[in-house]
Amino acid sequence: MTNTARPLKVGLIGSGAIAREQHLPYWRELEEEGRVRIVGVCDLIRERREKESALCANAVPYADYKKMLQKESFDIIDVCTQNRVHAPATIAALNAGAHVLVEKPMAMSSRECDAMIAASKKAERKLMVAQHMRFEARAEKLKEVVDSGALGEIYTAETKWLRRRGIPGWGQFHIKKESLGGPLIDIGVHMMDLCVWLMGCPKPVAASGKVYRKFGDRKDLFNADWGVHYPAEEFDVEDYATALIRFEKGITMQMSVSWAANVHDEIEDMYILGDKGGIGINPLGYFSADHSSLTRTTWDWLSAEDGHRREVRHFCECVEKDLPVMVKPEESLRIQKIIDAIYESSRLNKEVMIK
Ligand SMILES: NC(=O)c1ccc[n+]([C@@H]2O[C@H](COP(=O)([O-])OP(=O)(O)OC[C@H]3O[C@@H](n4cnc5c(N)ncnc54)[C@H](O)[C@@H]3O)[C@@H](O)[C@H]2O)c1
Known part of the structure; x- marks a missing residue:
């Protein structure tokens, strides 16, 4: 209806x-x-x-x-x-x-x-x-490659987004009861959603994770261009999270995200590996080998249209024409189950099963 x-x-x-x-x-x-x-x-x-x-x-x-x-x-x-x-x-x-x-x-x-x-x-x-990263041109291209079968059997993936100093200083991002968590639910949710969707939405079965708070509650925090607008004692979420997630059929995904980490530069990366080929976002491309050489496919031009714009227009069109939405709520529920399991695993110091 x-x-x-x-x-x-x-x-x-x-x-x-x-x-x-x-x-x-x-x-x-x-x-x-x-x-x-x-x-x-x-x-x-x-x-x-x-x-x-x-x-x-x-x-x-x-x-x-x-x-x-x-x-x-x-x-x-x-x-x-x-x-x-x-x-x-x-x-x-x-x-x-x-x-x-x-x-x-x-x-x-x-x-x-x-x-x-x-x-x-x-x-x-x-x-x-609103998982806008799925709507970006690079995601659309990578999805085409995966759907063509060019990766063969997908067996593992790794995704990370590490900011050097980039803790959101506005809103309620730093308060657990308002936001649930830090970078895991802020930028981690984007990376995991994109990665799992590109892998074909395998069912998660277990997660082992650890979250850390090393910078956000420091009174002497230097937050580079992001500024700090919250009292340090209010900060009660993590500023770094890392996890290994296991899916059905033995598929795995490693994930690390931070709002602040002592790395050389901001790192945003993802690769998905199959036995015929792999894809990555940094550099963006499809990587493989033939009988005598290593090969890669990249794209010289991709639309820079904002993923948020495509997402809003997509949702409007789905309502206008009664079409199915691209980000199925059941897929988002599975990502949330992974997030819940990572926090629990960090608290319990052991792997947590996902039902
Ligand atoms: N997709 C992305 O890339 C992206 C980027 C930033 C934020 N977000 C998400 O967007 C959401 C908001 O983030 P933001 O940066 O805009 O935060 P924000 O603090 O700037 O805005 C949130 C607004 O919600 C209002 N609000 C809170 N409770 C309300 C209520 N009961 N009724 C009406 N208004 C209410 C607040 O007053 C505030 O103005 C978060 O869920 C965040 O995760 C997504």
Whole structure:
């Protein structure tokens, strides 16, 4: 069941950094094309909701998302709050009959993800987590290579994103009860989602991980260009996480992420290995060998279009045409199960099974 009447009525819950920079501009673009009308912008902070709604032709600012959902009937709700609010806002919006795009990570626990999926099924409304990296041109190219079978049997992968000094200083990223964790749920969720999706979404069976806090709570923290806007004693999440994840059929993935680490430079890397070929993002390409040489395929030009733009446009199109969403909520639930298992494994100092 879907509402294909145009323009679709869109509401935003949370109008902070990501909404301002990477969601609202693309919804406004769709509004200019006559495909949507942004009718509500909700934020607890008055200045934010008023400023962002004033930039839209038809939007009313709201302080309470429950009141907004009562007042207006929405086709799409885009949830861009900090992580603690993802599940309650998503479930309320689904129950009110809207399709929901929600920022990453999906929620604070796999139990919350289950409830979100159940609400989406009951309401017969679409639910998608905003994993924008899947929508980038490089990901699209790598997926084409994997789907062609050029890797042969995929057996292992490694992914890392290590910032030298880059702890988010705004919002609630540093507070566990608001965000769940640090780089694992911030940038780790992107890398793991992309890697697991490219591998063909194998089922995770176990994780062994360790998380560390070495920089974020230091009063003398030097955070380079990122600045520090939070009191050091508030910082109670990790700033480094590392894990080995085992999947069915013996497939493995190693993952390391940091907001701060004493490395030579920021490192963003991923490779996926098969017995016929491998792919990587840094450098981007397909790597193999023939009978007498080592080979590589790279691309001289790829679209630099923002993955967030493609993601927002994709979700809008899925609602307009009743198409399946690219990031299935069940896939995001599996990533959340991996995250839950890594934190538990770190706490217990042993491998944790994933059901
Ligand atoms: N995809 C990406 O690359 C990316 C990048 C940054 C952040 N994010 C995600 O986006 C989300 C928000 O991050 P941000 O950087 O915009 O944080 P932010 O702190 O700048 O914005 C969050 C906003 O939500 C509002 N809010 C909180 N509770 C609310 C409620 N009950 N009702 C209405 N508004 C409420 C806050 O007042 C704030 O303005 C997080 O989940 C984060 O993980 C994703």
